[in-house]
Amino acid sequence: MTIRINPFNPSSPVNPGVFVGRLGEVVRLEQSLLQTRAGNPAHFMLTGERGIGKSSLLLYFKYVAEGAIAIEGENLKFLIVDTDVDPTTTQLGLVQRIQSALDRQLAVTEPAKNFLKETWSFLQRVQVMDSGIVGVESARESHEVLLDNFAYSLASVANRTCENPDPSLFNAKYDGILILIDEADNCASDLRLGSFLKLLLERIQRHGCNRVLVGLAGLPELRSKLQASHPSSLRIFEEIELNRLPDNEVSQIVDRCLAKANLTNIQKTEITAEARAHLIAYSEGYPHFIQQFGYSAFAADTDGIVDDSDITKGSFGRRGALDLIGDRYYRNDFYNKIQKDIYRQVLRIMADDLDGWVTRQKISEKFKGNGAILNNAIKALRDRHIILSKEGERGVYRLQHKGFAVWIKLYTKPTLENGPITLTTEPSSPLTES
Numbered sequence: 001m002t003i004r005i006n007p008f009n010p011s012s013p014v015n016p017g018v019f020v021g022r023l024g025e026v027v028r029l030e031q032s033l034l035q036t037r038a039g040n041p042a043h044f045m046l047t048g049e050r051g052i053g054k055s056s057l058l059l060y061f062k063y064v065a066e067g068a069i070a071i072e073g074e075n076l077k078f079l080i081v082d083t084d085v086d087p088t089t090t091q092l093g094l095v096q097r098i099q100s101a102l103d104r105q106l107a108v109t110e111p112a113k114n115f116l117k118e119t120w121s122f123l124q125r126v127q128v129m130d131s132g133i134v135g136v137e138s139a140r141e142s143h144e145v146l147l148d149n150f151a152y153s154l155a156s157v158a159n160r161t162c163e164n165p166d167p168s169l170f171n172a173k174y175d176g177i178l179i180l181i182d183e184a185d186n187c188a189s190d191l192r193l194g195s196f197l198k199l200l201l202e203r204i205q206r207h208g209c210n211r212v213l214v215g216l217a218g219l220p221e222l223r224s225k226l227q228a229s230h231p232s233s234l235r236i237f238e239e240i241e242l243n244r245l246p247d248n249e250v251s252q253i254v255d256r257c258l259a260k261a262n263l264t265n266i267q268k269t270e271i272t273a274e275a276r277a278h279l280i281a282y283s284e285g286y287p288h289f290i291q292q293f294g295y296s297a298f299a300a301d302t303d304g305i306v307d308d309s310d311i312t313k314g315s316f317g318r319r320g321a322l323d324l325i326g327d328r329y330y331r332n333d334f335y336n337k338i339q340k341d342i343y344r345q346v347l348r349i350m351a352d353d354l355d356g357w358v359t360r361q362k363i364s365e366k367f368k369g370n371g372a373i374l375n376n377a378i379k380a381l382r383d384r385h386i387i388l389s390k391e392g393e394r395g396v397y398r399l400q401h402k403g404f405a406v407w408i409k410l411y412t413k414p415t416l417e418n419g420p421i422t423l424t425t426e427p428s429s430p431l432t433e434s
Contacts, residue, residue: 004269007261008295010288010324014056016063020256021249022053025240029061029215030071032238033078036213037175043201045184045216047223048242049400050329051288054217057242058082058180061215065178078213079105079161079174084183091143091196092126095150098179099123102157112169119156122149147196151203154212158204162211176211185218187225194226194233201236221385244285251280253290261298269298271306278311282321284401289325296321316410326407333404334412337384342369343377348412350387350397351405360395 009015025046032042046054060069062082067075081101085094099120107113126146158177160166165173187193197214204212216222216237226233245253254276262268271279279297283290296314297306315321338344349366350358360378367374378397381387390396399405 002265002267004265004267004298005261006295006298007257007264008291008298010292010295013059014053014253014287014291016060016069019056019060020252021245022057022060022242025057025242026060026064028238028240029057030064032213032215033065033076033175033178034071036078036178036211037076039210041176041210041213043214043237044240045218045222045226045237046240046242047218047220049286050219051286051325052242052244053287054242055182056287058182058215058217062178062180076175077172078176078178081177081179083179083181085181085187085191085193086183087186087188089187089191091146091191092123094181094191094196095146096123098154102177106157106161106170109169109171115160115169116157119153122146122153147199148203151200152207154200155204155207155209158209158211159207163209174211176213179212179214180217181215182217184216185222185225189225189228192229194228195230198230198233198236245287245290246285247280250283250285250290251276253287254279254294257294267304269301269304269306272308275307275311278308282311282315282403284403286401289321289403292325293321296324322403322407323411325403326411329401330404330407333384333386334408337386338380340377342373343380344412345369346374346377346381347386347399347408350399351408353398354402354405355399357390357396357398360397363397 029044032044035042046057048054062080063069064071065076065078065080067077079102081098083094083097083101103116103120107116122145126149154177161170161172161174162176181193184193201212201214214237220241223234223239226237254271258269258271275297279290279293282293293311293315297310298314300310300314300317301307313320317323334344334347338347345367346363349363360374363378364371364374369377378387382389382397386400387397388400390398
């Protein structure tokens with residue numbers, strides 16, 4: 001068979017060319033750009049579970065902000081800072097990332113380079129203070145010095161490029177500066193991200209700058225991390241919570257990916273109705289899952305027709321889609337966040353109901369331990385966001401995904417944990433039974 005290019009891409013954010021859905025969220029994000037251009041920025045944060053499509057939506061949003069995708073026939077032009085944070089990121093490190101991103105886009109002429117060099121010169125002084133060379137007392141002041149100087153410098157750059165552009169420095173006028181921070185929930189408490197951003201945005205406004213827009217993306221716990229660093233920081237950001245895609249939009253993604261494949265490859269590919277239905281069911285509305293199950297099924301196909309056998313082989317074979325998704329999303333929750341196997345027993349019991357609601361009473365009937373241990377297990381699983389509690393009802397819980405339940409049943413049984421997996425069920429059974 002001729003080698004084919006696989007149109008599904010589970011390892012990267014979705015290309016805007018195959019981006020589907022999220023119309024309401026896209027409109028709100030586009031409005032934030034228009035608000036910023038008008039001098040009234042509407043800062044935002046995207047929250048949602050892993051695999052829900054936050055990074056893909058940010059990528060699409062970047063294309064809109066830089067003018068590659070128009071808003072009702074109008075192309076915008078924003079300077080874009082696209083970065084992320086991890087537990088080691090410091091305030092100085094975050095500022096340097098923003099500075100570097102702006103320099104790469106603006107430092108194209110000698111006058112511009114000289115202006116930016118002078119604008120960011122405070123960073124050298126802060127680095128010396130932060131190193132401890134000048135003494136402990138001065139080092140304590142470094143964060144305040146950093147914030148003050150960065151606010152002034154960022155406002156100066158924004159005003160020179162957006163509000164009152166200087167043609168002797170920059171050869172283009174911009175609608176604003178967009179700062180995107182992905183994986184924001186990874187921030188350490190020492191970064192004090194909520195406090196830092198709140199004070200920064202307030203101070204650049206005092207310097208007469210209203211053309212800077214900040215967007216965050218992260219897991220739902222981002223809310224608590226921002227609030228912990230400054231109780232009022234949540235008021236700065238409009239929260240845009242991403243939920244699962246409906247079945248019709250999942251089907252559209254499949255169509256767009258196959259259409260892309262048929263433009264690229266000599267051999268055309270189609271999908272049967274049954275295979276499409278299973279692909280939709282297995283993905284559970286998660287964009288990343290759609291890409292992984294689609295990728296694996298496309299790779300398993302040998303005759304140009306993706307059918308049930310390709311879905312089964314691609315989904316549940318060794319190193320198939322579910323195994324790979326498990327490595328990325330489930331294994332850490334099951335083995336590393338939980339250190340006691342008796343706690344994992346609760347997950348195995350709950351997996352019998354897939355992602356359906358299960359009462360504590362039902363769990364206790366199968367649990368091999370006393371009530372105190374069961375209570376501790378449930379509390380630990382809830383605190384680690386591994387199981388969900390039913391709002392308004394005590395003692396009722398569920399797993400977040402059907403896929404997690406099936407992964408537990410297929411890949412974590414003691415006799416299977418270190419050996420190959422053999423699928424013995426029909427393709428409709430693992431994820432679609434009620």
